[in-house]
Amino acid sequence: MEENQLFPVFFKLHRLQVLVVGGGNIGLEKANALLQNCPDGNVTIVSLDFLPALEEIAHQYPNVTLIQKPFSCGDLLGKDLVIAATNDKELNYRIWEKAKVSKVLINVADTPDLCDFYLGSIVQKGNLKIAISTNGKSPTVAKRLKQVLQEAIPDTLDEVLNKLYIIRDKLKGDFSNKVKQLNSITDVLVKTDSEKI
Known part of the structure; x- marks a missing residue:
């Protein structure tokens, strides 16, 4: 039976350089996904043409750069992640080839076999x-x-997280002891109603 063997990772996009190739609807969707999760993310978008919505994003986010030109392998220099987001399968494959040679992680939209990571x-x-x-x-x-x-x-979970963060900083002992104390404190979060009585 096939299993999902992906390793989940959360990138700090404000510390990375991301390239999106494609200025149409796919590029817009990917840029929005990146910026919704990290408004301070460093995103460069390369395309021959840009949707007006992408131009608005570039005006709204100073860390987003639009470069109007065809993709070239030089666009990968200094990039940590690349998203091939064009509707041209041959171009997307060429971007994938260049990314692999440059050892840059790549996501090719709607082509799982060519993805190092998924959004x-x-x-x-x-x-x-x-x-x-x-x-x-x-x-x-x-x-x-x-x-x-x-x-x-519940929306109130963020308040719980903030309080647990304060508690964690005040706990004494080694790592193992702190884990035991936090497990005891948070046990209430997973108990059923009958167990809480």
Whole structure:
């Protein structure tokens, strides 16, 4: 039976340089996903043409740069991640080839076999962020799960996280002892109603 063997990672995009190739709807979707999660992310978008919405994004976010030109391998210099977001499969494949040679992680939109990473559906409640992956099988299922979790997780959870952060800093002892204390404190979060009585 096939299993999802992806290793979930949360990138600090404000410390990385991201290249998006494509100025159409796919590029817009990917740029929005990046910036919704990290408004301070450093994003360069290369394309022959840009949707007006992408031009608005570049005006709104000073860390977003639009470069109007055809893609070239030099665009990968200094980049940590690249997203091939054009509707041209041959161009996307060429971008993938250049990224692999340059040892830059790449996501090729709608082509799971050419992706080093996926952009999952994200559930966020303040500091809590949950990424959902279906291993590239069904982004639609991931979006539906996102809706369910977004509604199920209370907004007040961020307040709990902030208080636990303060408690964690005040705990004494080694790492193992601190983990035991935090497990005891947070046990109430997973108890059923009958267990709480």
